[in-house]
Amino acid sequence: MGSGRVRRAVAAGLVALVLGVGLWQGLLAQEETTYTVQPGDTLAGIADRLGVEMEALAAANGIQDVDRIYVGQVLVIPGRELGLATVRARPGESLEALARRVGVEPPQLAVLNGLSETARLFPGQPVRLPAGISPPSAPGFGAVTRVEVPARLVQGHTGRIVLAARRPLSLTVTWNGLPVPVYGGRPPSSSEWIYRGFLPVPALLAPGAYPVTVAYTATGGVSLVRGFSVRVVEGVYEAQRIMLPPDRSTLLDSQILADELARLRAAWSRADTPAQWQGPFRMPMDADYPTTSAYGTRRSYNGGPFTSYHAGQDFAVPAGVTITAPADGIVALAEPLQVRGNAVMLDHGRGVFTGYWHLAEALVQAGQAVKAGDPIGVVGNTGLSTGPHLHWELRIYGIAVDPMQFVDEPLFPPLPGP
Ligand SMILES: [Zn+2]
Known part of the structure; x- marks a missing residue:
């Protein structure tokens, strides 16, 4: 590290101390979130000068062989991805409005920039x-x-x-x-x-x-x-305690859960299917039914700890009601499962999947193409379920996320090309 850089870092650190807002790390990282490999550099030498572990540096940059780095290669410095960035004010934007736009508490942004919360900004004004x-x-x-x-x-x-x-x-x-x-x-x-x-x-x-x-x-x-x-x-998520009837508690056996998850993971892990959706998702049933357990609810079974969360949205839909596809897709799975009961899963393309569990029956078969609004199953009470309901789940790259987000807003419009 050159002496100019050291001086700048020290000065930045003093500013952080004076501000008293604990931003030492962020200020140090300013303009130094990456390092460009110079002639004669070794990964060990770079790591040493940057004060990071060589293994961490290699991992952060996907480097398999530490002897193979190239002059001009740009390395991400681990732990320093968090540089102080600036954003420019839009015409007529107040500090408060800008803070809301970028997801920062207005008082925090005001202190950091030496401005009042109600300050008017000029268009293009940089705000740290x-x-x-x-x-x-x-x-x-x-x-x-x-x-x-x-x-x-x-x-x-x-x-x-x-x-x-x-x-x-x-x-x-x-x-x-x-x-x-x-x-x-x-x-x-x-x-x-x-x-x-x-x-x-x-x-x-x-x-x-x-x-x-x-x-x-x-x-x-x-x-x-x-x-x-x-x-x-x-x-903001609720916590829910669930007591299962004795004959169904045995289904919480960890091997059964793991096997079923492996079966589903194999189906929902692909991301190479073309995007099938057109706009926002429809609700999977044609009338309003109350939500009985929202996505993300922290869950405890039979008095155990809250170590899991509800991966989908439960609706109090009576048994026998037909449910429909929220968007175009291909049936990725339609079969009975021990925990999730009769299950249907749709592949909407690009790694986006929806799941429908505890059905009385599936009305589709794996591999079948469905259009938005097509019947796909009938609500029931099969598998690990305490009464008839629809469990609706949305997975992206295998991660369960809030399905209701895509009823309110569209996914990306489909793009041309691969
Ligand atoms: Zn559920």
């Missing part, structure tokens, strides 16, 4: 964001011209990543270590290729900042990587 908050749109790198990630996501909700590129690229995207299969093409009126993927947040993921990485191999075999950060904030 706390560590861990990325601006909604970040500048690109290399042939990637733009990267859009949300500043914050609520537990159990699904965010989106949008990337624009000058030419077709084979992009590798990860979200908190989870591979995100982005897909895209060139829209008719655009000179750029647009790629999109989902950022599903598990309902029990601890609040905090989580990394998104975007990488591709540029001409000459140079690997380019950029890191972004998304803050996960707490969702």
